[in-house]
Amino acid sequence: MSAPVAPRSVNIASIAAAIGAISVVGLGLALSIPLLAFELDARGISPTWIGINTATGGIATITLAPFLPNMVRRFGAGALLMVAVLTAAVSLLAFKVTASFLLWFPLRFIFGGALCVLFVVSEFWINAAAPNHRRGLVIGIYGTVLSMGFAGGPAILSLVGTTGWAPYLCGAIFFVLASIPVMIGAASAPAIEKESSRGVLSLMRIAPAATLAAFVFGAVETGLINFLPLYGLHRGLNEPQSALLLTIAELGNVGLQLPLGLLSDRVDRRKLLLVCGTIGVVGAFLIPHLAIDSWAMWATVFTTTGIVAGLYTVGLTLLGARFDGAALATANAAFIMLYSVGLIVGPTAVGGGMQLFDPNGFAWTIGAFLALYAAVVAGQIWRDR
Structure with a gap:
């Protein structure tokens, strides 16, 4: 490092x-x-x-x-x-x-x-x-x-x-x-002056909080984009209303990255990633209990999606603080590799969850991804105390 x-x-x-x-x-x-x-x-x-x-x-x-x-x-x-x-x-x-x-x-x-x-x-x-x-x-x-x-x-x-x-x-x-x-x-x-002495897999092990954030973000974000409108339809919304629900979610992504970036300059970034994951878990498991066309649902979807997107922003910031030069380029490669794996795994898992437990398996599967991530980060913070 x-x-x-x-x-x-x-x-x-x-x-x-x-x-x-x-x-x-x-x-x-x-x-x-x-x-x-x-x-x-x-x-x-x-x-x-x-x-x-x-x-x-x-x-x-x-x-x-x-x-x-x-x-x-x-x-x-x-x-x-x-x-x-x-x-x-x-x-x-x-x-x-x-x-x-x-x-x-x-x-x-x-x-x-x-x-x-x-x-x-x-x-x-x-x-x-x-x-x-x-x-x-x-x-x-x-x-x-x-x-x-x-x-x-x-x-x-x-x-x-x-x-x-x-x-x-x-x-x-x-x-x-x-x-x-x-x-x-x-x-x-x-510029990179020399080759990195570490490979992609070793950097994943050194900074799991940062690199796994990319996987979870890719899985959750892609699963949400693919299935949130369908989830709305299954809970009684019409197509325009379902599209509006997805628009609100994407606005959360746009609106919350700058505040989270600013906050990451002032606090422990691993703890901030843990907070983002935990809020995401709460939001995901709250969604099935809210009226689908309510302001509470809109606020929850906006906040949950934006906070989960913060895994990408804060994770990338943490990489930049920990690595430099060739190691930073290699760490970024690991970040994008895991993001791409998330793009493949997320829609499959979320779609399967929704099929097994229609419609709320959508939210439960997303919550499970985030809970697993929060547990990994909490464990790393505990070990490094």
Whole structure:
């Protein structure tokens, strides 16, 4: 484990480059997953095969992430981000012109790999550029922009529709626009001087509170986005009301990351992660007992979702405080790998729970993920007293 680095001045151009990159990651994920699902459905592809194709993106992340620290060291963070942005834009357009469903698998792998590079490299960049005494503030802004990107994808689809070239062109244009701050900040991109002496798995063991936060966030957030509207329908809401419930949840993500980031600069970050996990448990188990169309439900969904998203923000801040240089890049790779595993495991587990205990298995499964995480963090804090 590396010692915390000395205080550094704030490089606005460098921070803007990382934030510009992450904005399109969220937007790209939130736009592409439903858009490509609609495209395949219109072509007559079964839901099972749509799900398998979607999971290929997660497999790309798990495969590529361990190699990214050395790629940053060899080619530079700025160059990698530029290649990833352009690859994402071109591959998104390629989906529209690729008629063969079989070719969608390597194409999805390439697209998922490009998003993986954007995720890992931008997180390493923002952590390396953030001053120690304002790390939580900077990463809180970073997390807010990521959440806004997640909210922006569906908004674009609602404006331009899901058919024709318009949504693909919009997505590609946003990727290209994100290259502008990357080009401006490339000269001040953080560099890795030597290889990390530790591997991805060893860093997971050193900082489980931070790295497991990514897994739980990925599992809970993806399970919630997929099944919260369906949960609303099963409890008597109509489709617009269910969509509103999901919108309120996503607003919690956007609204709470900056306050949590600021708070993480003032308190023990592991204890803050424990508090976030515990509040998430309480909120998840409270949901089945609230009237589905009540203000209490809206407030609970807003708070629970926003606080759970804080696992990502605070976990990333904790990584930056504990590691530096090559170790930080490797830790970020571990963070994104576990996030991607969560993307695969979460919807499967939450959907299975909802099927077994319809409809409240949705909330109970989410609560179980968070309870397990809270127990792990509490155990680590207890051991280190």
